[in-house]
Amino acid sequence: MISPSGRQFTGCDHREPLRTALKVHGELGARQTGGRLFPMACVSLEITQRCNLDCTLCYLSDRAELAKDVPLPILLARIDMVFQHYGAGTSLQISGGDPTLRKIEDLEALVRHIRSRGMRSCFMTNGIKATRTMLERLAAAGLDDLALHVDLTQERKGYDTEVSLNEVRDAYIQRAEGLGLRILFNTTVFEGNFTELPDLVRYFRKRADAITLISFQMQADTGRGVLRERDGEITQSSVTNAISDGIGIPLDFDAVSVGHSHCNRYTSLLVAGGEIISPLTNRLLIEDAIAALDDLDEREEGNLNVRRTLRRIAVNKPTLALRLLGEAGKWIWQLRRGLLRSRGRASRMSILVHNFMDASKLEKSRCESCVFMVATENGPLSMCVHNAERDSHIFAPMRIETESGPRWWNAETGEMSQRPDTPVNVAHEIIPRKRLKGRMKAEQVKVHSNMKDIKKRAGRNNT
Numbered sequence: 299m300i301s302p303s304g305r306q307f308t309g310c311d312h313r314e315p316l317r318t319a320l321k322v323h324g325e326l327g328a329r330q331t332g333g334r335l336f337p338m339a340c341v342s343l344e345i346t347q348r349c350n351l352d353c354t355l356c357y358l359s360d361r362a363e364l365a366k367d368v369p370l371p372i373l374l375a376r377i378d379m380v381f382q383h384y385g386a387g388t389s390l391q392i393s394g395g396d397p398t399l400r401k402i403e404d405l406e407a408l409v410r411h412i413r414s415r416g417m418r419s420c421f422m423t424n425g426i427k428a429t430r431t432m433l434e435r436l437a438a439a440g441l442d443d444l445a446l447h448v449d450l451t452q453e454r455k456g457y458d459t460e461v462s463l464n465e466v467r468d469a470y471i472q473r474a475e476g477l478g479l480r481i482l483f484n485t486t487v488f489e490g491n492f493t494e495l496p497d498l499v500r501y502f503r504k505r506a507d508a509i510t511l512i513s514f515q516m517q518a519d520t521g522r523g524v525l526r527e528r529d530g531e532i533t534q535s536s537v538t539n540a541i542s543d544g545i546g547i548p549l550d551f552d553a554v555s556v557g558h559s560h561c562n563r564y565t566s567l568l569v570a571g572g573e574i575i576s577p578l579t580n581r582l583l584i585e586d587a588i589a590a591l592d593d594l595d596e597r598e599e600g601n602l603n604v605r606r607t608l609r610r611i612a613v614n615k616p617t618l619a620l621r622l623l624g625e626a627g628k629w630i631w632q633l634r635r636g637l638l639r640s641r642g643r644a645s646r647m648s649i650l651v652h653n654f655m656d657a658s659k660l661e662k663s664r665c666e667s668c669v670f671m672v673a674t675e676n677g678p679l680s681m682c683v684h685n686a687e688r689d690s691h692i693f694a695p696m697r698i699e700t701e702s703g704p705r706w707w708n709a710e711t712g713e714m715s716q717r718p719d720t721p722v723n724v725a726h727e728i729i730p731r732k733r734l735k736g737r738m739k740a741e742q743v744k745v746h747s748n749m750k751d752i753k754k755r756a757g758r759n760n761t
């Protein structure tokens with residue numbers, strides 16, 4: 299059977315697993331979008347464990363950089379696996395480590411393959427090596443989104459406040475200008491920048507014409523980073539309050555739910571000519587719209603196709619369509635001065651606050667209803683779980699189909715074999731000093747300077 303979109307109808311509802319998990323854990327309220335409007339918010343495809351930075355809250359493991367880069371055919375098969383699980387429209391994040399450390403030809407092949415499956419591609423990088431030429435080639439290959447991670451945890455030389463990094467953010471926006479990419483900024487919120495949050499948000503507000511999403515990740519004790527658990531001052535409410543303060547208008551972070559309430563907070567803004575409004579104020583209308591969208595038979599698709607869905611609402615739910623039109627009229631009226639200045643041009647900026655879990659404190663209900671997954675050898679896995687047990691996934695033997703049958707790739711050696719090798723026990727591997735990062739590097743530096751002190755003192759005593 300062929301669906302109205304021309305795609306083969308499989309009869310499978312990709313949203314069902316998430317919807318069931320959210321229901322089981324009491325999170326399928328009337329304003330829940332997970333499992334209704336989308337089967338998964340985002341899936342990360344880690345294409346390298348190497349990185350050109352050493353963030354103080356890095357989620358990579360101490361030994362992650364011992365893993366060789368996953369071969370392209372395995373990554374292409376993983377994209378297919380994600381498509382089978384979640385269908386078209388799913389956002390696939392090409393990440394790492396830093397994905398810019400791989401060959402541009404590999405990156406182009408991944409972007410093209412994601413597009414050929416009708417999914418969205420997002421390139422997640424610290425931006426250092428994301429040159430204009432690289433971005434042009436990726437945009438030409440069909441890249442949709444560029445997610446830029448910039449914050450103080452990266453310890454970039456010459457920047458000692460969060461706000462001073464706006465210079466880097468400006469340069470990145472300029473580098474991507476005119477390529478048709480949606481720009482997303484990721485910021486880790488930790489004790490070192492928490493008090494600067496309202497000022498940072500004021501900057502994002504000023505650049506809202508160029509930015510589609512600002513995402514804040516709260517400090518979590520996972521990975522090799524030298525910082526550990528977050529300060530008690532940093533909570534979901536203190537972060538959302540600081541953001542509202544920076545935007546300068548009250549924001550409702552509970553009008554729409556995206557997955558588990560302890561994991562995510564979401565809101566959205568409309569911007570035109572310097573004016574900004576929050577469109578998510580009518581909770582009753584939001585509930586009715588979500589229920590109506592849930593009712594529409596979209597099961598052959600992964601995520602909602604907004605234009606087609608609006609057409610269907612107009613035909614099938616005329617009363618709701620009229621109420622939505624009335625609401626849109628209200629937004630236009632509130633934005634009227636800005637719209638005059640911008641000659642009718644308005645844009646949307648979304649805000650997401652993401653509360654990752656500490657590796658030693660994973661909560662079953664949240665892991666089971668996770669909306670941010672990592673594509674692994676054994677299927678999609680909650681990002682918090684993946685970060686907590688990273689080595690067992692990145693060093694697991696990976697199956698690859700060849701003309702002479704299946705082979706298994708070994709991430710430690712980078713070689714193929716006919717049988718899956720027993721995973722190496724990387725816990726005992728010695729890391730070459732120049733590749734040490736995170737806590738292990740910090741410990742070595744400490745030992746090294748202690749030794750220097752001891753030698754210095756011994757020298758003084760001998761004279």
Ligand code: SF4
Nearest residue numbers: 561653654668681682
């Ligand atoms: S990655 Fe962790 S914090 Fe994020 S949605 Fe999944 S379980 Fe929740």
